[in-house]
Amino acid sequence: xxxxxxxxxxxxxxxxxxxxxxxxxxxxxxxxxxxxxxxxxxxxxxxxxxxxxxxxxxxxxxxxxxxxxxxxxxxxxxxxxxxxxxxxxxxxxxxxxxxxxxxxxxxxxxxxxxxxxxxxxxxxxxxxxxxxxxxxxxxxxxxxxxxxxxxxxxxxxxxxxxxxxxxxxxxxxxxxxxxxxxxxxxxxxxxxxxxxxxxxxxxxxxxxxxxx
Numbered sequence: 001x002x003x004x005x006x007x008x009x010x011x012x013x014x015x016x017x018x019x020x021x022x023x024x025x026x027x028x029x030x031x032x033x034x035x036x037x038x039x040x041x042x043x044x045x046x047x048x049x050x051x052x053x054x055x056x057x058x059x060x061x062x063x064x065x066x067x068x069x070x071x072x073x074x075x076x077x078x079x080x081x082x083x084x085x086x087x088x089x090x091x092x093x094x095x096x097x098x099x100x101x102x103x104x105x106x107x108x109x110x111x112x113x114x115x116x117x118x119x120x121x122x123x124x125x126x127x128x129x130x131x132x133x134x135x136x137x138x139x140x141x142x143x144x145x146x147x148x149x150x151x152x153x154x155x156x157x158x159x160x161x162x163x164x165x166x167x168x169x170x171x172x173x174x175x176x177x178x179x180x181x182x183x184x185x186x187x188x189x190x191x192x193x194x195x196x197x198x199x200x201x202x203x204x205x206x207x208x209x210x211x212x
Contacts, residue, residue: 025186026153027160028052032145039142043115044135046101048154053098055158055176056080058151060088062128064114069102078102080177088177159187164194 028036033052037045047061060080068079076094083089094102105114111125118129136151155176162172173184 025156026149028145028149028153028157032143033154033157035143036139036145036149040139041135043118043129044132044139046105047115047129047132048151049101050098051151051154052158053095054078054092055155055162056092057083057088057155057177058132059083060177062113062115062130065112066106066109066114069106069114071099071102071106076102083177085177085179087173087179090174090177092175156187159184160191163187164191 037048040048047058050056050061051058056078060083063080063082064078068081070077070079071094076099077091078094079091080089102114109125110116110123113125113128115129116123116125117127118124132151140147140149159172159176162175163169169181169184169188172178172187173181176184178184
């Protein structure tokens with residue numbers, strides 16, 4: 001509509017229903033993460049590292065430009081300028097593990113985007129990457145990780161680990177750019193093993209107190 005190529009959009013008026021972020025989800029173990037990233041091609045490895053360290057969506061990483069990345073101390077971050085909802089627009093602090101990836105990408109960039117589109121044996125730096133599924137499937141075969149495992153599951157892994165680390169749901173929602181807390185609450189349920197460990201700690205504490 002903005003480009004005046006069509007007169008009206010089918011997404012207005014409720015004629016098309018957007019699917020929610022739910023369904024098949026998987027959280028990788030740290031050993032699976034290590035194997036996957038080791039087997040991944042360089043571009044996929046960088047994207048995967050950013051996803052599991054910072055929780056960004058693949059499309060958000062593809063759209064990152066020079067001006068969206070701030071690596072200066074004391075608080076490096078990336079600015080996500082657009083996304084699935086207004087809350088997707090956000091500043092996401094970098095982790096120490098993700099920082100070298102951005103350093104390298106910035107130093108080697110030859111155009112606008114940090115993750116350029118692959119064209120034949122080269123890259124088109126004026127357009128962003130849009131597809132990593134073939135590289136993902138190759139990394140799965142090389143790593144020996146059994147499906148189901150989608151690239152997007154690296155983002156689910158980030159969310160689950162954040163909850164297990166004790167980060168409150170509101171902060172996780174903000175970091176991940178969720179439109180509502182309902183989406184974020186899924187990660188609380190995914191971390192069942194963590195909650196079982198917490199329950200055992202409480203049980204041990206009560207037993208110790210009773211024995212005094």
